[in-house]
Each structure stands twice: as C-alpha cells, then as structure tokens.
Amino acid sequence: MSNQNIKPTEGEMEILQVLWQKGNATVREVHEALNKKDSGYTTTLKLMQILHEKGIVERDTSQKTHIYRALVSQDKTEKQLVTKMIDNVFNGSAARLVMQALGNHSASADEIDEIKKYLDSLK
Incomplete structure (x- = not known):
C-alpha cells in the first residue's frame, strides 16, 4: 500500500x-x-x-x-492529493494553490498566524 x-x-x-x-x-x-x-x-x-x-x-x-x-494515514493521503491538485489544477504552482485557498476561505487570525510562522520556517 x-x-x-x-x-x-x-x-x-x-x-x-x-x-x-x-x-x-x-x-x-x-x-x-x-x-x-x-x-x-x-x-x-x-x-x-x-x-x-x-x-x-x-x-x-x-x-x-x-x-x-x-489503512492509509491522513497525512500521507492529504499530501498525495494536494500534490496531485497542484500538478493538475494549478500547473505545478503551490503559490497559486495557497492564494486561491486563502482567497476563497476566510482564515481565522490564529490560522493566519500559523501560516506566517510556517512560511518563516521555510526561509
């Protein structure tokens, strides 16, 4: 599997x-x-x-x-589906996926802070 x-x-x-x-x-x-x-x-x-x-x-x-x-983990399944979506829907652009997701759903202040921390950790 x-x-x-x-x-x-x-x-x-x-x-x-x-x-x-x-x-x-x-x-x-x-x-x-x-x-x-x-x-x-x-x-x-x-x-x-x-x-x-x-x-x-x-x-x-x-x-x-x-x-x-x-039998499959939530984390692995989510990663696989997101990768497939980035490739098939957003022409390989993770940035376009994130901007679309944030534009279509109102994130809470806590979620935005969490996203900022995650982005800072990638630098």
Missing part, C-alpha cells in the same frame, strides 16, 4: 475523515457521523466495501458487526 497512489472519491474521502477521527467504526457509526439526509445506509456500506476492495480500509469480520479501520 505504501507505494500505491491513493485516489479516493469525494464520498470515500468523507468516510476516511470519519475513520481517521474515530479510529475503528462500523458502517452504522460512519453513516451516522456523516449525517447525510440525501444518502442512505446502503450507499455508505457500498462506499466502504469499495474502500476495502481498493485496500484503503481493512475490515474485521470476526464479529457479527464488521469493524472498519483506515
């Missing part, structure tokens, strides 16, 4: 976010955490089965209720 490119869809990413937060979870727990009015339990189940087939999550079937756990 370590050398494989992780390519989760948007729906799969939402599930991974829940699994990263909870550690281990059943389909029901993930579905309730997603709190999607427009999506049924079976949709969540199918997406989690697909994640299992892709090798992104593991499933413990030793009990009646199956327990799922992410």
Whole structure:
C-alpha cells in the first residue's frame, strides 16, 4: 500500500475523515457521523466495501458487526492529493494553490498566524 497512489472519491474521502477521527467504526457509526439526509445506509456500506476492495480500509469480520479501520494515514493521503491538485489544477504552482485557498476561505487570525510562522520556517 505504501507505494500505491491513493485516489479516493469525494464520498470515500468523507468516510476516511470519519475513520481517521474515530479510529475503528462500523458502517452504522460512519453513516451516522456523516449525517447525510440525501444518502442512505446502503450507499455508505457500498462506499466502504469499495474502500476495502481498493485496500484503503481493512475490515474485521470476526464479529457479527464488521469493524472498519483506515489503512492509509491522513497525512500521507492529504499530501498525495494536494500534490496531485497542484500538478493538475494549478500547473505545478503551490503559490497559486495557497492564494486561491486563502482567497476563497476566510482564515481565522490564529490560522493566519500559523501560516506566517510556517512560511518563516521555510526561509
């Protein structure tokens, strides 16, 4: 898995976010955490089965209720997806990505301070 490119869809990413937060979870727990009015339990189940087939999550079937756990780290997945986005959407420009992100989302004062500290550490 370590050398494989992780390519989760948007729906799969939402599930991974829940699994990263909870550690281990059943389909029901993930579905309730997603709190999607427009999506049924079976949709969540199918997406989690697909994640299992892709090798992104593991499933413990030793009990009646199956327990799922992410096999990929949040940090590695985020880095891989951001790198792909920089290459494919921003023509390789990390600066354009950052400026677009900050222009479209209002960052809190604390977040801006954190960003400044990070930029200073790169000098």
